Amino acid sequence: MAPFTGLSGHELFIFGYGSLVSSASVSRTLRREIQQQHMPLALLHGFARDWEIRVPIVFDDGHACNGQFLDISPQPDATVNGVLIPVTEGELEMLSRREAQYDAVEVGARIQPALAPGAKVLAFQGRHEFRRHTPQVASYRPYSYRSLVETAVLSRGEDFLAQFHAMTKPATVNEYQGGYRFADPAQELAARPLAG
Template sequence: MYVFGYGSLVSPISAGRTLGRYVEELPAARLRGHRRDWGVGVPLAFDDGTRATGAFLDVQPDTGPGSVVLGTLLAVSPSELVMLEAREAQYDTVEVTAAIESESVLAGPVFAFMGRAEHRADPDLVLPSRYLELVTLAVATRGEAFAEEYWATTAPTDLPRHDGPYRFADPIRERAARP
C-alpha cells in the first residue's frame, strides 16, 4: 500500500523520521480531481513561547477543470500507515487509488490524508516558516520541472509567517511526528 505525499511527506527525511527507517524512493504521482491548499490548522507551540494555529498543506476533492495535485508515493506497511495516521491527526485517511496517475506499477491501494472539516475552519492561521522550508527543500531536490509543477498545483497563500522551531501542542501528535 502507499500514501500519496503532497506536503511534508514529499520529504524522505520527514517520512523516515516518523517511520523510523530510511526512505529511499518516492516516485512522483498525480492525484486527479483534487486541489492543494494551506487549509488545515494544527495547534502549535513555538520555541519563542508563542502558541498559534499553524497552517499545513491539505488536499481536497475539486471537480474544476485541471484539478490535479503533484506529489509522491510512499510505500508503507499496515503498521506504518497507523504510525502516519497518528502523525496526521487532523486528517482522515482516504483511499484515492482510482485518482492516481503514476509511471510506477502500483502494488496495492493508495491513501491520502485529507483535512477534517473542523480543522479547516480556523480564520487565524499562521504559516510556520520551518514547515514551509521543509516542503520547499523537499520539492527543490526533486528537480526544476517537479518544483514548477508542484507550486503550480498549490494554492498560493498570503498567511502571516511565524519563524522558529515549533512543536505540536498535542504531545501524542508530537511523539508521532518526531519519535
C-alpha cells in the same frame, strides 16, 4: 503515462503532497530510512492543494497558535503532484498519528501513472472541523515547515517545484519564524520520535 514498474511487491502506498515529500521527514516518523528513489513521483487527479488546515502548535519561543499547513480537498478539474510512499499497515498507523487532523482517504483510482491492480493508495485529507478560520486563535504558517516542503520538492527537480507551485492554491498567510512542536504530545511524539 506508463504504469509504475518496480513496485509490484507493495500493496499499500501513501500519496505525499507536503512534508511527506521529504524522505527525511518520513524516515524520522517511520524510524527507518526511506530513500528518495523509493518514493516515485505521481499525480493525484480530482483534488486541489491549499493552505487551509489549521493545527494547534507551539513555537519554540512559547507562542501558541494554529499552524497553517498543506491540505487537499476534492476539486474535479484540479491535479496535485506528489510522491508515492510504500508502507505497511503498521506504518500507516504511525503516519496517521502524526497527521492527526487528517483522514486517510482512498485515492488509488485517481493516481497517475497507474499502479498494479489491487494496490491501495491513501492520501491524508484534512477533516472539516480543522478547515476553518478561527478568529479567537491566531493562525500562522511556520516558515520552517514551508522551507522543509519546498526543499524536499526542489530536490526532485526544478520542474517538479514549478509544478508544485502551479498546483497549489495561492494563500494570504502570516509566517512565523522559528521551530515549533505540535500542541498534542502524542502527535508530536509521532512526528518526531525520541531517539533510541
